[in-house]
Amino acid sequence: xxxxxxxxxxxRFTAIIIFYAAFIVFMAAPSAYSSPDVLLPGYGSESIxxxxxxxxxxxxxxxxxxxxxxxxxDDDPDFLKEEAREEVIRIADPLYYWNKGxxxxxxxxxxxxxxxxxxxxxxxxxxxxxxxxxxxxxNLEMPVxxxxxxxxxxxxxxxxxxxRFIVNSTEGILGFDNPAKNYPELKNGDEDMGQTxxxxxxGNGFYIVWPFLGPSTLRDTFGMxxxxxxxxxxxxxxxxxxxxxxxxxxxxxxxxxxxDYEEFKxxxxxxxxxxxxxxxxxxxxxxxx
Amino acid sequence: xxxxxxxxxxxxxxxxxxYADMRPMETIKIPIxxxxxxxxxxxxxxxxxxxxxxEKIWDVVRKVFxxxxxxxxxxxxxxxxxxxxxxxxxxEVFSEILGNAYLDKIQGAYKDEKVEYVGxxxxxxxxxxxxxxxVRKKGExxxxxxxxxxxxxxxxxxxxxxxxxxxxxxxxxxxxILVKESPDDLIKRLHKKLExxxxxxxx
Numbered sequence: 001x002x003x004x005x006x007x008x009x010x011x012r013f014t015a016i017i018i019f020y021a022a023f024i025v026f027m028a029a030p031s032a033y034s035s036p037d038v039l040l041p042g043y044g045s046e047s048i049x050x051x052x053x054x055x056x057x058x059x060x061x062x063x064x065x066x067x068x069x070x071x072x073x074d075d076d077p078d079f080l081k082e083e084a085r086e087e088v089i090r091i092a093d094p095l096y097y098w099n100k101g102x103x104x105x106x107x108x109x110x111x112x113x114x115x116x117x118x119x120x121x122x123x124x125x126x127x128x129x130x131x132x133x134x135x136x137x138x139n140l141e142m143p144v145x146x147x148x149x150x151x152x153x154x155x156x157x158x159x160x161x162x163x164r165f166i167v168n169s170t171e172g173i174l175g176f177d178n179p180a181k182n183y184p185e186l187k188n189g190d191e192d193m194g195q196t197x198x199x200x201x202x203g204n205g206f207y208i209v210w211p212f213l214g215p216s217t218l219r220d221t222f223g224m225x226x227x228x229x230x231x232x233x234x235x236x237x238x239x240x241x242x243x244x245x246x247x248x249x250x251x252x253x254x255x256x257x258x259x260d261y262e263e264f265k266x267x268x269x270x271x272x273x274x275x276x277x278x279x280x281x282x283x284x285x286x287x288x289x
Numbered sequence: 290x291x292x293x294x295x296x297x298x299x300x301x302x303x304x305x306x307x308y309a310d311m312r313p314m315e316t317i318k319i320p321i322x323x324x325x326x327x328x329x330x331x332x333x334x335x336x337x338x339x340x341x342x343x344e345k346i347w348d349v350v351r352k353v354f355x356x357x358x359x360x361x362x363x364x365x366x367x368x369x370x371x372x373x374x375x376x377x378x379x380x381e382v383f384s385e386i387l388g389n390a391y392l393d394k395i396q397g398a399y400k401d402e403k404v405e406y407v408g409x410x411x412x413x414x415x416x417x418x419x420x421x422x423x424v425r426k427k428g429e430x431x432x433x434x435x436x437x438x439x440x441x442x443x444x445x446x447x448x449x450x451x452x453x454x455x456x457x458x459x460x461x462x463x464x465x466i467l468v469k470e471s472p473d474d475l476i477k478r479l480h481k482k483l484e485x486x487x488x489x490x491x492x
Contacts, residue, residue, distance in 0.1 A: 071357045072373040072380075079362050079446070080369075089457065131426070266489065267390035269482055270462040277461035278453045285452020 091217065091280045092206040102209040103272050109212065110254075110261055118254035125255070132176035133252045139168045139175025143230040148191035152199045160186045190286060194223030198287040207276055215279035313417040313436045314409045316443040320353045321404050321421070328396065343392050350392075355444035356384040358437065362446060363459040364467075371472045379472070382479040383459075389486045407431075417443070 071077070093099060122130070142165040149158035164180040171179045180186050197219050198204075205218025216224065228234050233249075236242040268274035324346050327333070333342040360380040361368050371379060407420040415438035423430040435447035447456040466475050 071361075072376040075369055077358075077361060077368070079358055080366065083362060083365055263390065263394050266393070266486060267386070268462065269459075269478060270465050273462045273465045274458055277458050281453040281457060282451055288452075 089277070089280050089284060091204055091276065093276070094206050095208055099207060099209040099276075100272055102211050103275070105211050106209070106214055107271075114251070114254045115258060118251050118258055121251050122255040122258065130252055130255055133249075134256060135168070135172070135178050136175045137233075137249050137252075139165060139172070140232050141230075143232070144193075144227045145189060145191050147230055148193055148196045148227075149189065151193075151196045152191065154189070154191070157187070157189050157191070161189065164188060189289070192220075192223055193226040194220035194283070195287050197223055198283075204280070204283075207280070215275055217280075217283070220283065312409075313434075313438075313443045314406060314419050317353060317419050317421075317434050317436065317445065318406065320349045323349045324395070325404065339396065343396055346395065347388055347392055351384075351388070353443075353445055354384075355437070355439060355446050356380055356387075358439075358444070358446040359456060360384065362456045363463055365460055365464075367463065367467050367472070370467075375472045375476060378476055379479065382476060382483060386479060386483055386486065387455075389483070389490070393490075414438070 142161055146158055146161045146165075149155070149161055163183075164186050165175075167180045167183070167186070168175045168178055171177070180188070194217075202219050204220075208216050208218060208221060210216055210221070213224075233242065233245055236245060264274070265271050327342060327345050327349070330342075333339065357380050360383045361376070363383070364371065364379070368376065402423055402425040405422045405424060407422050409420065410418045412418065417436050419434045419436060421432050421434070423432055431451055433449040434445045435449070436443045436445050447454055449455070463475060466478065470478075
């Protein structure tokens with residue numbers, strides 16, 4: 001940084017803040033809409049469903065006959081006792097009104113902007129290319145995963161990240177292809193600084209929803225801010241190009257999972273609570289790993 | 290001779306439930322594999338047969354789920370505030386909603402996908418977690434099934450996808466509703482949700 005002198009550094013600093021906003025956009029696809037993806041495993045993003053008019057009434061009647069009425073009479077079934085002993089994941093939500101507002105903002109962002117643009121993009125660009133672009137950006141973020149493995153003393157995983165990067169950058173032509181998947185021993189992790197903080201014993205803090213970026217927590221927000229320094233795209237200049245790259249990546253990512261968010265909403269009664277809970281549960285699992 | 294002794298010992302000491310019914314992994318394998326077979330069956334290629342295919346899959350899948358326990362667990366202590374009739378109605382509507390939401394997804398996506406059985410974890414003699422992995426082009430998804438031995442057969446009472454438990458997720462949503470509203474209100478909302486789902490299905 002000294003290289004640039006003070007004034008330029010300040011300008012750079014301002015630029016970095018703006019980059020941060022860009023970074024938020026950049027992250028939107030993987031975080032705002034990936035939780036539903038994991039919530040509902042395996043649904044198609046590319047297929048259009050042809051479903052019947054009535055939702056299987058005959059079969060459901062058949063299903064009903066399986067239920068024994070005695071179960072419904074039991075005021076204190078075994079599972080309640082079991083459940084009482086289970087670990088319950090809770091998250092404070094002091095910014096509830098802000099968060100809910102941002103949840104709706106992201107929802108509209110998806111339906112009014114991201115989805116239509118990504119749908120058009122999908123119609124023009126073949127799937128192979130879109131997957132390639134997705135892989136390229138993933139590969140480019142190796143430093144984030146690598147450094148966080150080191151910070152968590154996961155040296156074997158760090159070695160795997162490095163090896164994957166080498167294989168995918170060369171044999172996989174700058175990361176567009178993913179030949180590393182042919183080496184099952186090179187498992188890919190998904191380490192980030194939020195998880196690193198968690199392994200140091202720092203709790204979630206509270207829930208927070210960012211516009212463009214989606215669900216997060218206080219801890220994970222600091223984590224993302226740290227990770228930004230490890231992402232090559234954050235250093236692209238000028239700003240317009242960086243924003244452009246970021247936006248492009250988001251559209252590309254969305255094009256690969258159109259339908260996922262819709263499915264999530266279809267299954268949820270309270271989508272806001274559902275997403276919050278899914279985010280926290282998923283993060284908890286990643287921290288455990 | 291030695292072999293015979295070992296076999297005798299094995300037979301004598303293996304718990305009875307192993308004979309009485311299949312073990313959890315095998316129990317879940319059958320509906321999944323059968324479901325996959327229906328999914329990939331070329332005779333359902335015609336879009337007009339989607340509904341038939343869907344009912345077939347549901348028929349296979351529902352046998353291995355214990356919706357009473359699954360639904361009850363999402364209600365948790367709220368269960369006590371529900372009358373037996375409300376519990377019954379709740380379970381019925383909720384399982385329809387789950388069936389609707391998940392069958393769509395299964396029908397849409399599993400076509401080029403594979404399910405691998407990663408392993409099994411016995412928690413107690415009558416509880417187990419079966420770990421599976423859905424392998425798809427976009428990447429893998431870990432799906433764990435929590436199963437319980439009930440009346441001599443293993444039934445699923447929770448599904449965890451990438452660490453997200455279905456039961457815990459719905460519990461958080463139902464809790465949010467039941468803090469402010471009555472059991473009847475929740476059931477009403479479930480009916481409304483079902484209607485919504487049916488409307489989007491028609492489109």
